[in-house]
Amino acid sequence: MIMMILDATRDDSQKIKLENELKTVGIRINQEPQRITLTRKKVGGVVINSTVPLTKMDNKLIMSILHQYKIHNCNLLFNEDASVDDLIDVIEGNRKYIKCIYIYNKIDMLPLDEINTIASAENSIVISSSKSWNLDVLKEYIFQKLEIIRIYTKARKEKPDFSNPTTLTKQRGNQTVEAVLNQIHKDMIKDFKFAWVWGRSTKHNPQRVDLHHKLADEDVIQIAKNN
Incomplete structure (x- = not known):
């Protein structure tokens, strides 16, 4: 950020x-990536499709821009009413959002x-x-x-450790039990059996979950290993 x-x-x-x-x-600050799909191909010319009306560009202008970038064969799908700048951003392909x-x-x-x-x-x-x-x-x-969530761990028959949370970020889609284990130690996944979770991500406390369970801020997790 x-x-x-x-x-x-x-x-x-x-x-x-x-x-x-x-x-x-x-x-590009505070913008979402354009909902434009550009698929280059070797032959077949340019095929342009859109799921919404295009009011800022017509096919002639789109073709002109593609030719400027020496793109003569591609499939182009617009899922938004894009501007010239939006299309150029997609063609350049090196923008950071x-x-x-x-x-x-x-x-x-x-x-x-x-x-x-x-x-x-x-x-x-x-x-x-x-x-x-x-x-x-x-x-x-x-x-x-930053959409950071804090996950606290606890050992069996012990109180949670609230002094040193594991932090995950929602924007990267990695707020799962598996992501927590990867941050602690990747080898833990090999011995993983299930986890107990207390917090807002569960329907009841504790709840038994698998690696793909999505956690919420300030959840507490206890790992059960295979013997």
């Missing part, structure tokens, strides 16, 4: 400049109504580093945006 530190007392020119610099090097939060500093120098306006903007949070205002909220905001 990118954290863009901005001066709350200045206008948006600083933010716009940084956004443009990131865009120039192929970084990264979350970004805008951290506005120096709010101690602004009136309350301006602070509220900035704070209400999407993906934005306000702080004062000199006054230590809102820093705890910033930490929690970062935690939420």
